[in-house]
Amino acid sequence: MRARQLSRWTAGLVAVATVGTTTACGNPPTTAGTTSTDRSRPVGNERVAEEKAAEQAALKAYAGYLSASRSASRRSDPQHPELTRFLADPLLTRVRVGLIKARANGAVSTGTLRSDPTVISVDLDGEPPTVEIQDCLDATGYRLVYVADKKPVPGTRGTRHLATAVATRYPDGRWLISGGSAHQDQPC
Structure with a gap:
């Protein structure tokens, strides 16, 4: 009974630890030749630079999220x-x-989680501005173990799978990871 209960929450914990829930995948943005009819928004090279800066800030926030x-x-x-x-x-x-x-439940995570993120979309005109990130997470070396005896928690074997995350720019200018999903049924 305990193993069944643990496998339910541990599957969720592994998914949350590797990336949270609910975002969608999208196509990579096209930034070349960006134009705008709104004069207050940057155009051309300014827009490309703004999007690149957003991508870098979002990827930095994502790396910080995984590390934290x-x-x-x-x-x-x-x-x-x-x-x-x-x-x-x-x-x-x-x-x-x-x-x-x-x-x-007396458990902690051990091991290594490998990540290879890429930006799949940038929406700087949205309220709030967002950047979507897609990642191939390798959690094969990442385990949930019991603190008492260091034995693996049943049902927590990691996989190599697709994950997505959403970085959101907040009014104070910070990019934070606000959503994500581990697609454990989609190997990468």
């Missing part, structure tokens, strides 16, 4: 200070709930 999540997962610490530096709700809450469940 791994650090927090090593101690199942839902209050790890780096989480709020790179994550925003609703993903922040999902990650924290997963960490709370792991702690309650």
Whole structure:
């Protein structure tokens, strides 16, 4: 019984630890020759530079998110200070709930999580501006183990799968990862 309950929450924790929930994949944006009828928006080279800067900021936030999540997962610490530096709700809450469940069951994450992210879309005109990221996460060396005996939690074997994330620019200018999804049924 305990193993069945653990496998349910651990599958969710592994997914949250590798990337949260609910975003969609899209096609890469085309930035060459960008034009605008709104005179307040940048055009041409200015627009391309703005989009490139957004891509870089979003990828930096995503790398910070993965690093903060791994650090927090090593101690199942839902209050790890780096989480709020790179994550925003609703993903922040999902990650924290997963960490709370792991702690309650005496489990922590160990191992290595490999990532190879790319930007698939940039929407600087949206409210708020967003950047979508697609990643091939390799969690084959990432495990959830019991603190007491370091034995793997049943049902937590990692896979190599597609993941998506959404970076959102907030009014203070920060890019934070606010949503994401682990597509464990889509190997990469």
